[in-house]
Amino acid sequence: MAFLKEAEPERGVPHPVLPGISRIVANNPSLMTYHGTNTYLIEAEGSFAVLDPGPDDDGHIEDILRATGGAVRSILLSHTHSDHLGSTAALKARTGATTYAFYLSADPSFAPDVLLRDGDSVLGMTALHTPGHASDHLCFAREDGVVFSADHVMSWSSSIVSPPGGNMIDYFNSLQLMLDRDDTLFLPGHGPPLPEPQPYVRQLLDHRLKRENEIAAALKDGPVGTWDLVDRLYSKTDPWLRRAAERNVTAHLLKLQSEGRVASRSDKWVALD
Missing domain, CATH: 3.60.15.10 (Ribonuclease Z/Hydroxyacylglutathione hydrolase-like)
Structure with a gap:
């Protein structure tokens, strides 16, 4: 963006x-x-x-x-x-x-x-x-x-x-x-x-949808931990930014879980669809 x-x-x-x-x-x-x-x-x-x-x-x-x-x-x-x-x-x-x-x-x-x-x-x-x-x-x-x-x-x-x-x-x-x-x-x-905020807000929403789809696709390869997803999907190296990325990934996973698309198995996440 x-x-x-x-x-x-x-x-x-x-x-x-x-x-x-x-x-x-x-x-x-x-x-x-x-x-x-x-x-x-x-x-x-x-x-x-x-x-x-x-x-x-x-x-x-x-x-x-x-x-x-x-x-x-x-x-x-x-x-x-x-x-x-x-x-x-x-x-x-x-x-x-x-x-x-x-x-x-x-x-x-x-x-x-x-x-x-x-x-x-x-x-x-x-x-x-x-x-x-x-x-x-x-x-x-x-x-x-x-x-x-x-x-x-x-x-x-x-x-x-x-x-x-x-x-x-x-x-x-x-x-x-x-x-x-x-x-x-x-x-x-x-x-x-x-x-003129509407196009920007649309980009924000599209960016989140894209990230959600990337997370769901990564889980289709097998069980994955949250930090593994961060490593796959983000290029951030600063510890604070990595922590922020981990929180966003966790929030996406919880959303997908509430929709019945993923589940937590011990310390890993798995796809259900």
Whole structure:
């Protein structure tokens, strides 16, 4: 797939995205987070809503407070992975902001003030439950075709689907949900904005289908272990990327198992069709 790249952004300052929307990129770069987590600052009637406060980092919190003048009234969370949730409690303590997130939190230590369900309206946007990468993942859709797509659809990379919190069946369904919409711009949780997202989402879905078919074909040659499949199907050598590949392969296998196409036999997987 052709992913979008961008130069490393200046740290600690808001970067304009659209009128009334800017982002601060947290200083948590890695193979999993690209340049860092995008914290979005959304202007709303003289105050701000902060979408994804980012990792637990005092410096990042200070950057948010400086950019907003401390006028943070709302905190929206796309999902409870630590690179998005980490600063939430501290930012709430500093500002008194109301937190909004999916009503079934995947992190037992976090309970939002306002529980959101699929289709709920929040700050002029619609919450879209898009599980797959995380069971409590939400995208936030504006009426003008702009969607905060968080980690469900990112422009710089495909998403990791890591069981048990990640679920490949859910991920396929959530990609189809986004594909059926007519949005014009995605603002992801990592990486640059993604214009005209539908062809890209189609590529993501086709890529996953291709990988699933490769896994199913490999199993027809006989019982195979998960890591053996990683070695056959991926060329990654970095340990972190290999681990991510293993999680995706496991998620695919569990999807195929639920469909009655494969079964687990001890530490191997076998084809049933």
